[in-house]
Amino acid sequence: MSDTTYPHSYLYGWTTIVTLATFVAGLLSILEGAGFITGLFILPDIPGGCILVLISALFGTAVVKGKIDRPGWISFTYIACLLLLVFAGCAILVEGGDYLTLIMEGEEADIITIISSAFIWAGILAIPLFFGVSKILYRCSCGGECNE
Amino acid sequence: MVPLSLMRTGDKAVVRAIQGTGHLAKTLGQLGIIIGIELTVIQKANQSVIVRIGESRYALGAGAASMVLVEAQK
Amino acid sequence: MLLEPGQQAWCWSKHKNERNMNDIRILLAGNPNVGKTTLFNSLCGVHQHTGNYPGVTVEIKEGKRQVNEHSITVSDLPGTYSLSAFTPDEQVARDALLTSRPDAVVQIIDATNVERNLFLTTQLLEIGIPVVIALNMCDLADEQGITIDAECLEKNLKVPVVRIVARTGEGIEELVDTIIRVTSSKTPGNPRELEYSHSIATHVTEIGAFLGSHTSLPGNLSPQYAAIRLLEGDECLEKTLHDQGLVIPFIDTSDPAERDGIAEDILLARYHLAEEITTCSVRCTMGRVMPADLIDHVLTHRIFGIPIFLSCMWFAFQLTFSAANPFLVGIEQIFGYFTEVMNSIDMDPFVRSFLADGVIGGVGSVLVFVPNIFIMFLLLSILEDTGYLARAAFVMDRLMHSIGLHGRSFIPFLIGFGCNVPAIMATRTLQSRADRIITIITIPFMSCAARLPVYILFAGVFFGAAAGNVIFFLYVLGILVAVLSALIFRRLVFKGEPSPFIMELPPYRRPSGYAAALHMWYKGREYLKRAGIVIFGGVLVVWALATLPAGVEYGSAESLAGIIGEAVQPLFAPLGFNWQLVVGLIFGFIAKEVVVGSLGTLYGGEEMLESSLAADPTLTPVVALAFMVFVLLYLPCVAALGVIRQEMGSWRWTGIAIGWGILMAYIVAYIALHAGSFIIGA
Numbered sequence A: 001m002s003d004t005t006y007p008h009s010y011l012y013g014w015t016t017i018v019t020l021a022t023f024v025a026g027l028l029s030i031l032e033g034a035g036f037i038t039g040l041f042i043l044p045d046i047p048g049g050c051i052l053v054l055i056s057a058l059f060g061t062a063v064v065k066g067k068i069d070r071p072g073w074i075s076f077t078y079i080a081c082l083l084l085l086v087f088a089g090c091a092i093l094v095e096g097g098d099y100l101t102l103i104m105e106g107e108e109a110d111i112i113t114i115i116s117s118a119f120i121w122a123g124i125l126a127i128p129l130f131f132g133v134s135k136i137l138y139r140c141s142c143g144g145e146c147n148e
Numbered sequence B: 001m002v003p004l005s006l007m008r009t010g011d012k013a014v015v016r017a018i019q020g021t022g023h024l025a026k027t028l029g030q031l032g033i034i035i036g037i038e039l040t041v042i043q044k045a046n047q048s049v050i051v052r053i054g055e056s057r058y059a060l061g062a063g064a065a066s067m068v069l070v071e072a073q074k
Numbered sequence C: 001m002l003l004e005p006g007q008q009a010w011c012w013s014k015h016k017n018e019r020n021m022n023d024i025r026i027l028l029a030g031n032p033n034v035g036k037t038t039l040f041n042s043l044c045g046v047h048q049h050t051g052n053y054p055g056v057t058v059e060i061k062e063g064k065r066q067v068n069e070h071s072i073t074v075s076d077l078p079g080t081y082s083l084s085a086f087t088p089d090e091q092v093a094r095d096a097l098l099t100s101r102p103d104a105v106v107q108i109i110d111a112t113n114v115e116r117n118l119f120l121t122t123q124l125l126e127i128g129i130p131v132v133i134a135l136n137m138c139d140l141a142d143e144q145g146i147t148i149d150a151e152c153l154e155k156n157l158k159v160p161v162v163r164i165v166a167r168t169g170e171g172i173e174e175l176v177d178t179i180i181r182v183t184s185s186k187t188p189g190n191p192r193e194l195e196y197s198h199s200i201a202t203h204v205t206e207i208g209a210f211l212g213s214h215t216s217l218p219g220n221l222s223p224q225y226a227a228i229r230l231l232e233g234d235e236c237l238e239k240t241l242h243d244q245g246l247v248i249p250f251i252d253t254s255d256p257a258e259r260d261g262i263a264e265d266i267l268l269a270r271y272h273l274a275e276e277i278t279t280c281s282v283r284c285t286m287g288r289v290m291p292a293d294l295i296d297h298v299l300t301h302r303i304f305g306i307p308i309f310l311s312c313m314w315f316a317f318q319l320t321f322s323a324a325n326p327f328l329v330g331i332e333q334i335f336g337y338f339t340e341v342m343n344s345i346d347m348d349p350f351v352r353s354f355l356a357d358g359v360i361g362g363v364g365s366v367l368v369f370v371p372n373i374f375i376m377f378l379l380l381s382i383l384e385d386t387g388y389l390a391r392a393a394f395v396m397d398r399l400m401h402s403i404g405l406h407g408r409s410f411i412p413f414l415i416g417f418g419c420n421v422p423a424i425m426a427t428r429t430l431q432s433r434a435d436r437i438i439t440i441i442t443i444p445f446m447s448c449a450a451r452l453p454v455y456i457l458f459a460g461v462f463f464g465a466a467a468g469n470v471i472f473f474l475y476v477l478g479i480l481v482a483v484l485s486a487l488i489f490r491r492l493v494f495k496g497e498p499s500p501f502i503m504e505l506p507p508y509r510r511p512s513g514y515a516a517a518l519h520m521w522y523k524g525r526e527y528l529k530r531a532g533i534v535i536f537g538g539v540l541v542v543w544a545l546a547t548l549p550a551g552v553e554y555g556s557a558e559s560l561a562g563i564i565g566e567a568v569q570p571l572f573a574p575l576g577f578n579w580q581l582v583v584g585l586i587f588g589f590i591a592k593e594v595v596v597g598s599l600g601t602l603y604g605g606e607e608m609l610e611s612s613l614a615a616d617p618t619l620t621p622v623v624a625l626a627f628m629v630f631v632l633l634y635l636p637c638v639a640a641l642g643v644i645r646q647e648m649g650s651w652r653w654t655g656i657a658i659g660w661g662i663l664m665a666y667i668v669a670y671i672a673l674h675a676g677s678f679i680i681g682a
């Protein structure tokens, strides 16, 4: 375990944090989309919120599995991170596209909307986790054991 | 001997018999799912399974998985 | 195409044989997804469709390569696991291999999975055509620590083996040289023969001798080889011989169980040989847990599988619209600028009308949507390259099964969102005829890229901010109608279960941005070409109809277009369509983009289209909704119709498919109209 920058125990704890973060981000997006709360620094987006909750369920499964089943933890964390990061990238493109459209049509637009999607906040948290887990996944696949 | 559809994720098993003789059974044969071959169940979703044989992975729906009778290995 | 194996009249068709001395004809054969088409593209400098799942190629594609004085004709075959052929795409490959008498067969073998690939090799070696083996994906094998002793393989199989990397073109020169060397000798060489057990060998000799003395075999098969095929259970050959009135010893006289036993012994003998050769020539240096297993563990999860797939689709959908939007606005502005320039130039009013209404109005209003379509193709090709597509089919299998479809039909459905034509062709990978017919009937309900312009235009004009949701609703509606149709046909016409799902899952690959972009470009270019020819042509006809007879006001009810439209319009009165929409629908049969093109022409130009649609009193949001629903479901375009006919192999089923589409379109649009009015009224 000494040769990875992120020891398992830290990564495992981090997974718990990311689980909570994605869940909260998803919930806030849904609530804001439904109009229950307003004025947050998060884009209202009901489907997006549901997807975030789904991803947090994946992280949650990873946390639960992690206690007894290391490969299970690795696979769920890896896929959840991957999805979160890819979707965050998509969210930036989508918001960026909308922003550019508004600009080109000569309307008012706030550049900050590009990065205010909940995916991006959650995605930033998941970046270190993603790199840590990919490293472990890679080691599993090159002859090493996943259970160290 | 149990149908492949009753195995669990992560189980290793050896194929002992293929039920039926139609095109489906022959298709299984061409894919290398033949008597005596060892396979690993890498996913089980309801009755459907994904198995790995050597370097290939095959997805078998419930109907196909129940045609393959296997013996679990340690 | 839809005949069951064993009942084809054409399955041993004869091929032409005469050709020039320096012409070499080779076939690229091999298991599915080993890189045959990738090699074909490198060999011939073309860009046929490749993708990381089995069953991408379903028909034979021909290409040429000139090497010094030799002209090599290369045919790319669909992938097949063996020569038994249970699906139409495999039959295409088998027939080419057995009857077209090429100078050589190049078998592409996936270096990361040699043993399974060698099973087909043992069959190819028996045909009696020179075989060259191309060991592909050597880059991946190296990466995975698999070392292959090519010399040992060559020695064991007694045919030349060449290492290549089809994707980068490595080793292709050597492969070509080998092909030329092998074909110039004009003999099949002396390949490794399968050692059959004594009893099988006796049967082969007996039947072979009988066939040799009694009949001329189809496709110049050697009697020995024909005997082996009969013992393996080739129903097609058996039937052909039966029709000649032959009673073949053993085959016709012994009981089925005994014959099955023999067929199985042959199968095992082949695997035995494959295993023996692999053991001596392939060494794996790493014992590994596959990362793919870990990934599959989540992506094909019993509970999470479907939600994950749906989220991916949701983002793909969002990207198709939002990310393309700025380009769309940009193109609109360019056309606006053109119109302005034209208005400022003094010209003949007739020419002006031609340019403004015909060219800019018609073609322009379609071209505006090209960015959306490009992005859609890009996303589809990324999806195809990762290997996730096959997993999605597995995940959806249970759902598909419960509505009476085969899980594998899911791949044609997804392809159908890009274009219905290749989607309909892709049904060739299904085994049962009933599954294929139901899938073909339901594919046109998958909203292809050509229908997108109609939605974007109408939803944009009539639904404003809710446009995205309306479009999403249309896609879902298409899927629902497909589900309903599948249920109806499965319950009422093809009673019984869809055949069980078996599919090889490809390895996961990181999609290459360059490859995907290239792919998008070729697909998009095709689209542009079509826009140039078909759409432009269709739109010009509409423009001419709107202008003639001379003297009438352009695009008025008195013009020819108006007369045609008004004549047909009563049929659509219950749906509230005006004659312009009806003209659009009629010409939309050529290609669905023409719907928007003709409306652009009739409503006076790209610039004006949106405002004039909004201003037309006969058009309300609900009528617009009904119209979009109708466009979604009615006739497939001419091209799709041609393929439906080809794949169905019968006019009756083609007629049923068309009629069903129109019926559904009418009913669902009617419901949409009234449900819409009710909701707005409430």
Ligand SMILES: Nc1nc2c(ncn2[C@@H]2O[C@H](COP(=O)(O)OP(=O)(O)OP(=O)(O)O)[C@@H](O)[C@H]2O)c(=O)[nH]1
Pocket: C030, C031, C032, C033, C034, C035, C036, C037, C038, C039, C049, C050, C051, C052, C053, C054, C055, C056, C057, C058, C077, C078, C079, C080, C136, C137, C138, C139, C140, C164, C165, C166, C167, C168, C385
């Ligand atoms: N790394 C690597 N990938 C390859 C190579 N050759 C092909 N591929 C990839 O393998 C996948 C399958 O390639 P295709 O050419 O579509 O395979 P095919 O044999 O024509 O498949 P079917 O038409 O379905 O029978 C594609 O994603 C290719 O990019 C290679 O030499 N190296």
Ligand SMILES: [Mg+2]
Pocket: C036, C037, C038, C049, C050, C056, C057, C077, C078, C079
């Ligand atoms: Mg191909």
